Amino acid sequence: MGQTMAEKLLARAAGKKKVTPGELINARIDMALGNDITAPVAIKEFGRIGVEKVFDRERIALIPDHFTPNKDIAAAEQVKLMRDFARRQGIAHYYEIGRMGVEHALLPELGLVLPGEVIIGADSHTCTYGALGAFATGVGSTDLAAAMATGELWFKVPPTIRIVFEGKLPPLVGGKDLILYTIGRLGVDGARYAALEFDGPVIAALGMDGRFTMSNMAIEAGAKAGLIPPDRVTEEYLKDRARRPYVVIKGDADAPVLAEHRWDASALEPQVAAPFSPANVHPVSKLAGISLDQVVIGSCTNGRIDDLREAAAVLKGRRVHPRVRLLVIPATQAVYRQALREGLLEIFIDAEASVSTPTCGPCLGGHMGILAEGEVALATTNRNFVGRMGHPGSKVYLAGPAVAAASAVTGTIAHPAELGEAK
Amino acid sequence: MRALSGNIWKFGDDVDTDAIIPARYLNTSDAAELARHCMEDADPSFSTKLSPGDIIVAGKNFGCGSSREHAPLAIKAAGIACVIAESFARIFYRNSINIGLPILESPEASRRLAEGDRVEVNLEKGEIRDLASGETFTAVPFPPFMQELIAAGGLINYVRQKKQELHK
Ligand code: SF4
Numbered sequence: 001m002g003q004t005m006a007e008k009l010l011a012r013a014a015g016k017k018k019v020t021p022g023e024l025i026n027a028r029i030d031m032a033l034g035n036d037i038t039a040p041v042a043i044k045e046f047g048r049i050g051v052e053k054v055f056d057r058e059r060i061a062l063i064p065d066h067f068t069p070n071k072d073i074a075a076a077e078q079v080k081l082m083r084d085f086a087r088r089q090g091i092a093h094y095y096e097i098g099r100m101g102v103e104h105a106l107l108p109e110l111g112l113v114l115p116g117e118v119i120i121g122a123d124s125h126t127c128t129y130g131a132l133g134a135f136a137t138g139v140g141s142t143d144l145a146a147a148m149a150t151g152e153l154w155f156k157v158p159p160t161i162r163i164v165f166e167g168k169l170p171p172l173v174g175g176k177d178l179i180l181y182t183i184g185r186l187g188v189d190g191a192r193y194a195a196l197e198f199d200g201p202v203i204a205a206l207g208m209d210g211r212f213t214m215s216n217m218a219i220e221a222g223a224k225a226g227l228i229p230p231d232r233v234t235e236e237y238l239k240d241r242a243r244r245p246y247v248v249i250k251g252d253a254d255a256p257v258l259a260e261h262r263w264d265a266s267a268l269e270p271q272v273a274a275p276f277s278p279a280n281v282h283p284v285s286k287l288a289g290i291s292l293d294q295v296v297i298g299s300c301t302n303g304r305i306d307d308l309r310e311a312a313a314v315l316k317g318r319r320v321h322p323r324v325r326l327l328v329i330p331a332t333q334a335v336y337r338q339a340l341r342e343g344l345l346e347i348f349i350d351a352e353a354s355v356s357t358p359t360c361g362p363c364l365g366g367h368m369g370i371l372a373e374g375e376v377a378l379a380t381t382n383r384n385f386v387g388r389m390g391h392p393g394s395k396v397y398l399a400g401p402a403v404a405a406a407s408a409v410t411g412t413i414a415h416p417a418e419l420g421e422a423k
Numbered sequence: 424m425r426a427l428s429g430n431i432w433k434f435g436d437d438v439d440t441d442a443i444i445p446a447r448y449l450n451t452s453d454a455a456e457l458a459r460h461c462m463e464d465a466d467p468s469f470s471t472k473l474s475p476g477d478i479i480v481a482g483k484n485f486g487c488g489s490s491r492e493h494a495p496l497a498i499k500a501a502g503i504a505c506v507i508a509e510s511f512a513r514i515f516y517r518n519s520i521n522i523g524l525p526i527l528e529s530p531e532a533s534r535r536l537a538e539g540d541r542v543e544v545n546l547e548k549g550e551i552r553d554l555a556s557g558e559t560f561t562a563v564p565f566p567p568f569m570q571e572l573i574a575a576g577g578l579i580n581y582v583r584q585k586k587q588e589l590h591k
Contacts, residue, residue: 024566024568024569037446037449037491037493038490038491038492040452041452041492041493041496044452045579048579048583049579049582049583049586050583050586050587051586066449067449067450071450072450074450074451075450078450078451078452121490122490122492123489123490124488124489124490124514126490138490138514139490139514139517139518140490140491140492140514140517140518140521140522141492141518142492142518142521142522142577142578142579143517143518143521143578145578145579146578146579146582149582149586150582150585150586154568188437188484188487189437189483189484189487189510189512192484192510192512192513193513222484222487222512222513224513277437364446364449364489365441365445365446365447366446366447366449383439383441383488383489385439385441385442385488386441386442386464386465387441387442387445387447387464388441388446392445392464
């Protein structure tokens with residue numbers, strides 16, 4: 001009997017031939033990540049362990065992205081604590097604003113997370129790197145502290161749920177729509193404790209940025225990981241990026257799984273998740289016409305260059321509705337620069353959007369675009385819980401960049417195909 | 424391990440970490456400050472109504488959403504002695520064990536207990552007893568490795584012990 005991709009990845013890191021779902025193992029960590037919210041807690045805990053040095057200064061990334069540029073004194077103190085620790089320990093991957101990006105966009109871009117590896121991050125969207133064929137999962141700050149000290153961490157081997165997307169993706173439909181559809185079908189705990197594995201012709205035809213979007217939101221179905229078997233697209237992405245040699249690990253076709261779903265994506269409409277759950281998913285036509293106050297394009301889910309290209313294609317020659325505030329936040333400095341070179345930023349600014357330096361900002365209701373009571377936003381981010389983007393009496397809808405751009409233009413939730421000719 | 428007893432505060436399914444501790448308070452990791460805002464977006468007066476030793480009983484997927492350890496920390500610092508749920512989101516589950524917040528998975532208790540009920544919890548046996556009706560519910564037991572973690576007082580103490588053993 002074969003093994004799934006998740007089992008093989010964990011077995012390798014645990015130095016075992018085979019592991020089975022439910023088994024508790026100790027695995028070697030290839031990269032450990034923290035941010036300005038979770039790392040300060042981890043650093044304090046690290047101090048209690050009684051070791052002098054981190055296990056490997058090249059294999060720790062500390063990224064100040066949530067409340068940066070520092071939004072207030074308390075946030076500045078948190079970042080300073082992390083910066084001082086990074087300097088003291090000689091952490092190789094600490095990136096200051098201006099070089100920084102939202103962690104889950106930045107680490108892949110820098111070639112720091114690779115196929116075959118086991119990666120932990122004190123951030124739930126660490127599962128993003130599953131798109132590269134790594135077992136990547138979110139943990140807490142105490143876990144990060146232990147991993148920084150020892151280079152190891154305990155895991156319970158998860159069972160796998162396979163999702164096979166058949167057919168061919170229609171135009172204006174992308175990774176965000178596939179993953180929203182998946183979460184809508186599975187529910188917010190449909191993959192709890194399990195590894196999701198995405199496969200099939202639709203995934204094979206999807207670019208790396210769309211794949212990151214899918215793996216990123218695996219956690220929204222409760223999953224421990226969101227894996228995509230590496231292929232030519234992955235290799236192409238890593239060609240001039242990978243900082244270390246890596247191995248490609250795929251699952252066996254006959255590996256037992258918890259469930260397998262085969263869904264045809266050929267007739268999929270763009271999807272939108274309504275408040276207050278990422279599983280409250282509907283085709284955009286069902287929600288069309290809902291009035292908006294703010295639209296946000298960015299985040300670790302949809303702030304990459306392909307996302308900005310999609311949004312710019314819709315916004316070109318158009319204007320944001322006078323009642324709406326459109327915030328565009330490139331996820332990393334490199335994405336920002338690329339968008340500048342391609343003229344995308346000019347399209348956004350001409351459309352009367354605000355464009356800012358990379359930050360998590362409004363995604364978690366941190367800063368740079370907080371909602372007032374009663375306000376409604378549509379965002380390309382990943383969570384729409386009560387109060388996620390500001391006042392507990394505000395609302396957030398989730399969608400992909402094309403729907404977000406179209407909705408910013410009409411001032412209401414809109415299908416991008418229904419905008420008519422641009423001027 | 425001691426037996427706990429307290430009054431129950433009841434919550435539904437899918438209580439997310441933004442409801443437990445909203446991100447707007449995450450510019451600090453001060454436990455007392457976090458405790459003041461515990462469950463604020465689900466019930467604004469929650470932190471003022473509590474008595475130390477009270478117990479949260481919730482539905483399925485408690486603690487879903489972000490990895491913020493501030494969520495179990497806020498609950499613990501607010502004086503909640505234990506969380507009982509039908510099921511927990513996995514990062515929350517991990518974090519609670521790692522920081523030493525007692526949690527129990529018991530679908531039965533989650534269904535049958537109501538707000539205001541007074542229960543006694545035996546963590547070692549995983550037993551939850553409704554003090555009014557005398558009804559007893561059992562929780563899913565922890566695997567031995569996790570019991571070891573809990574007995575050590577959380578992950579940090581566990582790692583510390585391991586390090587010291589290595590250097591002996
Ligand atoms: S962009 Fe949003 S979801 Fe992503 S890491 Fe930042 S706060 Fe978390």
